[in-house]
Amino acid sequence: MSIKRVGLTGGIGSGKSSVANIFAGLGVPVLDLDQVGRDLLASGSDGLHQLTAAFGTAILNADGSLNRAHLAHHCFADAAETSKLNNIMHPLIRQAEDEWLKLQQGCYAIIEASVLLESGGESRMDKVVVVLADMELRRSRVLARGDRNSDQFDAIIARQCTDNTRHKYSNLTILNNSNFNVLQKKVLETHKLILEQLNN
Numbered sequence: 001m002s003i004k005r006v007g008l009t010g011g012i013g014s015g016k017s018s019v020a021n022i023f024a025g026l027g028v029p030v031l032d033l034d035q036v037g038r039d040l041l042a043s044g045s046d047g048l049h050q051l052t053a054a055f056g057t058a059i060l061n062a063d064g065s066l067n068r069a070h071l072a073h074h075c076f077a078d079a080a081e082t083s084k085l086n087n088i089m090h091p092l093i094r095q096a097e098d099e100w101l102k103l104q105q106g107c108y109a110i111i112e113a114s115v116l117l118e119s120g121g122e123s124r125m126d127k128v129v130v131v132l133a134d135m136e137l138r139r140s141r142v143l144a145r146g147d148r149n150s151d152q153f154d155a156i157i158a159r160q161c162t163d164n165t166r167h168k169y170s171n172l173t174i175l176n177n178s179n180f181n182v183l184q185k186k187v188l189e190t191h192k193l194i195l196e197q198l199n200n
Contacts, residue, residue: 003029003101004108004198005124009116009166010131012156013138015176015183019131020112022187029104033113033121036096037089041066050088055081076159090119107198117161122169127194130170132163133177171197 008023010016017032024030040047043065051059051066059071075081101109110129113121122128133141135157142153167173172193174186 003104003106004126005101005111006108006194007116007122007125007128008110008112008131009114009128010133010176011138011160011163011166012114012153013140013142014131014133015141016112016114016131018180018183019129019174019176019187020110022184023110023191026188026191027106028191029106029109031097031100031109031111033093033097033111033116036093040089040092040096047089047092050092051085054084054088086119094124107195115160117165117169118159126198127171128169129172129174129190129194130166131174131176132166133175137177 008016008020010019020030020032041051042048043063048066051071055071055074059067059074061067071085075085097111108126111121111125113119116122116125116128139150139153142148143150148156172190174183174190176183176186
């Protein structure tokens with residue numbers, strides 16, 4: 001029997017990556033699709049070659065690596081360009097996901113993705129787990145990291161789906177408004193629920 005896919009998603013600052021790390025600590029295989037996407041666009045990769053063919057060499061740095069800021073600025077300003085980007089990246093990511101899953105063992109694997117719902121990825125999942133947190137808490141977490149300011153946080157929020165949409169597509173939710181110990185307990189409870197539901 002093939003291993004089940006459990007999608008894990010949540011908005012910026014919700015603590016999705018922390019939840020993924022706790023699942024991994026429980027022995028659940030975890031695949032970070034955001035990292036997969038970055039790996040697929042390494043210098044000299046087929047993915048980067050496809051992007052360059054579609055968008056031109058202006059998306060490259062002087063050393064031939066991808067200028068992510070330029071690509072993002074170019075695509076987010078134009079829905080047609082965003083669609084073009086997605087049509088290249090999504091099949092590559094799905095192929096990498098399928099190949100990775102064939103190597104995993106256990107009842108289920110976590111497929112972590114920040115834009116799982118926005119990309120329609122929930123349709124290939126057996127379950128979807130959503131991490132939620134209050135907006136101002138999410139903002140304070142992101143600003144505390146020091147790599148984004150408040151305007152950048154707002155811009156990302158505007159591109160991501162709402163918590164109402166996440167509720168609509170989720171089978172299980174994890175509310176992350178407290179400390180790490182509380183979060184660990186909630187993830188363990190969710191892990192047990194997933195096993196029960198998938199085995200029934």
